Amino acid sequence: MLGIDEILATNDVEMRRLLGLVKVYNPHKIKSIKTHPDWAYIDKEMSCPDMILGLLWQEFKTLHPDGIGYSQFCE
DSSP states (O other), X not given: OOOHHXXXXXXXXXXXXXXXXXXXXXXXXXXXXXXXXXXXXXXXXHTSTTOOHHHHHHHHHHHOTTBOOHHHHHO
16 A cells, blocks of 8 residues: 555556556457457558558458458547
C-alpha cells in the first residue's frame, strides 16, 4: 500500500496503471490470432490507379471474417 508521499510523487501514467485505468495492449498477441492479408497482393493491387484501400479491405474481410480490422489493415 502506498503512503501519501508516494501517491503525491507518482506521475499520472503510473497512477493510472496502479488504478487499473490503463489497458495493456499486446499487438503481438493480436497479430498471432487474427488473419492477415497477403501484403504483396495488397501492394500490387494498390498500384492500380483506381484502387482504394477500403475496397481491398472489404474483399479481405469477405474472405476472412476473422481477419484484422480496418485500422490495422491501413497501417
